[in-house]
Structures are given as C-alpha cells and as structure tokens.
Amino acid sequence: MSPEDRPRPESPRFFAEELERALVEQEFGIKKWSVIVPTDLPDASNRKPFALGQIQLLEENVIQVHLSLRGYSCFESVSEKAATTYETLDDLLGAISPMYAQRRVEELMKKLTALHNERENAGSHDMAQDDSIAE
16 A cells, blocks of 8 residues: 555544554454444544554453554553553553563564574574585
8 A cells, every 4th residue: 555545644544544453463462353443433523533442351351442643542441551541552451451461471582582593593504504615
C-alpha cells in the first residue's frame, strides 16, 4: 500500500488499522482479539478519531482497549495502571496482565536464543572454511 493510499491520522480507519497491527504483533500474549471500527458506532461523525479493541487476556478476562491520538488506554479498571494512557499496546498489556508480561519475556528469550544459535552456526561455518583454506 502506497503512503497516499494509507488512511490519514484524522481518519477512524487509520486508528483501526494501527490497532489491528499492534494486536497482531502481540498475539503471542493474548487469547483472542477483535477491532471495532468507530464508523460502525452510532453518531461516529461527531467524535474525534479513535479505535476500540476487545482483548481476551491469558488470564481469561476481557478488556476494552481504546486507541486515540493520546495513545492506548483501557476502559475497565482492572487495576490503577489501566487508567493510564500508554504509548504502545505492549506497554499497556505488560502493565495489566502478568501472564502477558511473562509470555513477552519468554518470546524475547526464544528470539535471543535463536539469534545466538544462528551466530554460533555462522561462526563455526566460518571456522570450517578457514580450516579448509589452511590445508
């Protein structure tokens, strides 16, 4: 999609697409999710652009997430932290879901281990080439 085809930040579609991208990136740490496009809501034309998402956390509870120009916030007061506006969905989920935070660390460790193994394999391959050159 070219930059001209992308929805502009003042468009409700922009926020819905941004929220969907963020949710896809965080699928490792949530059970289910859906995006509610504000244009589907009554009286949407009188509101500032935003998007709503419904997320079932690993703890099984369902939260409503709101994305606007200010950032990500949560409608349910699952904790005092939920009342805060966060710059990223990752930050919001990490603050309100201990299981998400744990899964995020596990995912990071998997990626770091894979990177380490990849580099080790590349290093041993380079050493084998060096040995064959020396012969």
